[in-house]
Every structure is written in structure tokens, then in C-alpha cells.
Amino acid sequence: MFVSCDISYFKITIIACLLVFLPNCLANDGAIPLTSKNIDITLASNELVFINFYAEWCRFSNLLAPIFDEAANKVREAFPEAGSVVMGKVDCDKESSLASRFHITKYPTLKVIRNGTPTKREYRGRRSVEAFEEFVKEQFKDPIQVFYDLKELTNLDDKKRMIIGYFDRQDVPEYKVFRRVATNLKDDCQFHVGFGACSNQNCEIGQHFHLLDASKAMHPPGTPILVFRSDKALSNDEDETFTGNMLSYDELNIWAQEKCVPLVREITFENAEELTEEGLPFLILFHNTDDSESVKKYKDVVTRTLIDQKQNINFLTADGLKFAHPLRHLGKNKEDLPLIAIDSFRHMYLFPNFQDIDVPGKLKEFLEDLYTGKLHREFHYGPDPTNNEIPKTDGQAKVPTLPPKSTFKELAPSKNRYTLLRDEL
Secondary structure (H helix, E strand, C coil), rough: CCHHHHHHHHHHHHHHHHCCCHHHEEEEEEEECCCCCCCCHHHHHHEEEEEEEECCCCCHHHHHHHHHHHHHHHHHHHHHCCCCEEEEEECCCCCCHHHHCCCEEEEEEEEEEEEEECCCCCCCCCCCCCHHHHHHHHHCCEEEEECCCHHHHHHCCCCCCCEEEEECCCCCCHHHHHHHHHHHHHHCCEEEEEEEECCCCCCCCCCCCHHHHHHHHCCCCCEEEEEEEECCCCCCCCCEEECCCCHHHHHHHHHHHHHHHHCCEEEHHHCCCHHHHHCEEEEEEEEECHHHHHHHHHHHHHHCEEEEEECEEEEEECCCCCCHHHHHHHCCCHHHHHHHEECCCCCEEEECCHHHHHHHCCCHHHHHHCCCCCCHHHHHCCCCCCCCCCCCEECEECCCCCCCCCCHHHHHCCCCCEEEEECCC
């Protein structure tokens, strides 16, 4: 009887483990091998799945493998709860369909899947056991800051985009959806929340910093609300209240992403590799650190006149003091800021006069000249002649000149860190 009961319990335990693929139930050491047979249920059963896509023939994959496996053991110890986090690995030669599904173009690629949805950013940080462990721990920190009085909102950074929520309580289903969205977009937006509501007429709002002050003042009891607040110091984007279904994760996530990820983004040394890997040329405003007016003007012109070009080019701003190297390639320095340039990943081209962005169609013409090859051609031979002939100088063809070389291509994924599967640029 004892043996039969023990065997039955063992069978049930094994079946349960196979159903949810819990790391602690598996004998495998290190990262969990993921295949087309087990990846979907693994993604669906865990809040966070951190995956190493590798190839056994790749030198960089082999260097990373023991580090990633050791980190997986550390993470398993730190997060033993079922359904929290899994560090997995995919052999892309054996699982070519998964490599295609997740758009793997270099080895090793480290991707993060949260709540079953791939995050838009790969992991590009340090590749050490400590860094991986710290990264996972960071993912589980609450992305939402609680405020206790409306006056706190007046002190928020007006150079940041943010979404502010008001809820009666933290345990309502709408807040759980909001938190999932905030977790996905915490790198793009700041998220703030106020809780509490008066449930009867006797509720008094007398305490200056009480939680009820913020919530009661902003919405009626039982009615949660979400508001997008733009980066007012850097753009003319309007604030907006979410009017959709707050219980729909997909609907709220799409709205929040549209608000949190602007048409014009800032390039930094932290995100340059990611932006470069997207493969689109850059239209960049280089500006002084404290020159918010030029940034606002540039964003306004791009939003009004160039939004139809967003599939062809990345619209960016860059701190001209931090990115002094590209300016030097253009023959410019901080005294020449603000200025606009295109980096095509082969060459850089300078927009002649920043103030001309106020001339209707001028900036769009600059882009069209890139697409038609006119910018490159005129760098070789000067302004296009009207008779389609190369102009002559003293009876000789003008000596071709080369535009400045791209500097942002140097920030693309390094061949000293990845095995590139194709020429991405």
C-alpha cells in the first residue's frame, strides 16, 4: 500500500513537472534547453524567460555558454518560485524554426520574453554571472512609483514621458493589467500611481499628504483612470486620457507603447547599438545639452511633415557634447550647434542650415535627396548640372570628393562580440 501510494505520488509529480517545465523539477544543470516542443508552454508558464540563442560552432557562443549556465543556477536559487523566471537556451542549428521565429541574425543573441511576449530590446549588457543575475533581479523590481499627494506630480521631470494611474485599491484587476504594461515599457516611460477613494460622504480629505487626496481629487470612487503626460520640455505632444478597456492588456499595451515610444527618439551610448541594428539611416539633430527649444522645434517639424517617412529612417536627437566625434567628422564643433545630419551607415551628410527646417518641405527634400542619391552625387561633383553632364573645371572633370564616413556604423554590433549571420548594415 505504501509503495503503491509512493509510486502514484511520484507519477503525479513527474507529470506536473512536464506540464509546466519547472526548472527545479528538471535534472538539467544550468540553462534549460528549449525546443519547438517545450518553448510555448515554458513562455506561457513563466513571467520572465531569458533565452540564449546560440550555435555550437560559434566561438562567442562557446565562450558565453558556461557563464550563462552558471548564472541560470544562481537565478534558480534566487527565484525558486514556480512560474517566476526561467533561463533557457536554444541551439539554433537544431531548432532553426525557433531561430527564424525570433528573428535571430547573430550569435549569441540574448532575448527576454515577459508574460509570453518578447520585449523589443535584447540584452546587450555585460556578460558575466553577476551581471546576468543582477539583470534578472532588476526585472522584478516594481516599475511603478506611488505618489501620495497631487503636489508630488508637479515636481516630476518634464523631460520624461510618463503614464499616471489612479485606482481605488492595489488589488483591483485594472491595476494588475496596468502593472503588466508598466513592466514592459519601464525603459521608455515613467509610471506613477495613486491609490484610495472615499467610499461615503463622511470621508474627509483633511490630511495634506494622505493617499486619498490624490485619488479623490482626480477621479470619482470606483472609476480608475490612466493619463499620459508628455515630455513637455522637449515636445509639443498633448496629454491624453486612456478611454479604452482598462481590463484589456493588448488594448492598453498598444496605447501605452504609442505614447511612450515617440517618433523622435534620443540616441545614447546605451541604446546606439540597438538603434543601429534596426538598419535604417539616421536623421539626427545634434544639440547643446540645455537647448530644449531646438529639440522641441525639430520634433514638431518631424511630427508634422515627416511622419510618413518613419518606415525609411530613424528620427533621432543627440547631445552634441557627448557625441562630439561625429561632429568632428562633419568638420563641426559645439559652437556650430544645433545642426542636423544624415548618417546613412556609409557616409554622413550635413543639412546646410538648421533654421531652414522652418521652410516648408525643406527637411523632406533633404531626405528625398538621400533616397535619390543626389546627396552622394553632389558631394562627388558639386550641384547637379541642368544638362545632365558632369561639370568641367578648366577643361577637366571635377575631381570627385568623398563625404565624411559614417561614425554610427562603428556602434553597430561588434564583430568581436557576435558572429553576424548577414551584413546587417
